[in-house]
Amino acid sequence: CPPPDSSDSELELSTVRHQPEGxxxxxxxxxxxxxxxxxxxxxxxxxxxxxxxxxxxxxxxxxxxxxxxxxxxxxxxxxxxxxxxxxxxxxxxxxxxxxxxxxxGTVHEKLKWAFNLYDINKDGYITKEEMLAIMKSIYDMMGRHTYPILREDAPLAHVERFFQKMDRNQDGVVTIDEFLETCQKDENIMRSMQLFENVI
Structure with a gap:
């Protein structure tokens, strides 16, 4: 179906004064x-x-x-x-x-939130493509000038490493259980999650 006309939705947003719940x-x-x-x-x-x-x-x-x-x-x-x-x-x-x-949040809550971020199409699985899209966007945001040493293939290498650790049953996707279990056991991943918090 065609996307709604953006000027309409803007008008709607500006006229609806949203009141928060109690x-x-x-x-x-x-x-x-x-x-x-x-x-x-x-x-x-x-x-x-x-x-x-x-x-x-x-x-x-x-x-x-x-x-x-x-x-x-x-x-x-x-x-x-x-x-x-x-x-x-x-x-x-x-x-x-x-x-x-x-x-x-607890470590568990934060990790569930992170999983939701990586699961772009919200189907309950993280694919390599999804993780790569997020990694690329983080590298873009940090800026080439800040990290000139980063090579073009750095995000891909990062994702490969992540996936090797996380995809326990080697089926090409990471489930929430695999994600939670690996992250909580792995010191490096937990550290990079801290880094991830600073990004937010």
Whole structure:
């Protein structure tokens, strides 16, 4: 089916003033205090007066943090990971729930979130292609100038290493169980997950 007319959806986004669910409910869902939630909401409303962030706005905000590279692709994947219901917009609730996991979640919760990021088509498996797409987007975002030593094939080598460790039954895809088990056992992967947190 044809994509909806973008000017229509923009109009819709700017006219719908999204009201977040009660702070009490969000406090129960996240690991933030009421005060923290109020302060996050103020910041969110400041950047996004409608209470909703579309993908273009998200890319714009995100690229400011990585002026040395091109963050467009990584921001696209990240947006999809935050947009829990897949409706093309991030509500304050989506944002705060994701942020709570990334900042204060258990290792298990963080890894599940990371798996969801890597599983681009959300079919429950990570393929080499999906992991490569994410890796390339991270390398692009970090910028060639920052890491001039990185060769063109560096993301591919990274993915090959990851897959050798993770794909336990050698069926060419990584399941959530394989992902969780390997990550938690492997010191290096856990370290690179820390690095991954800094990216976010």
């Amino acid at each position: 702070l009490d409910q969000l406090q129960a869902q996240t690991k933030f205090t009421k005060k923290e939630l109020q302060s996050l909401y103020r910041g969110f409303k400041n950047e996004c007066p409608t209470g909703l962030v579309d993908e273009d706005t998200f890319k714009l905000i995100y690229s400011q943090f990585f002026p040395q590279g091109d963050a467009t692709m990584y921001a696209h994947f990240l947006f999809n990971a935050f947009d829990a219901d897949g409706n093309g917009a991030i509500h304050f609730e989506d944002f705060v729930v994701g942020l709570s996991i990334l900042l204060r």
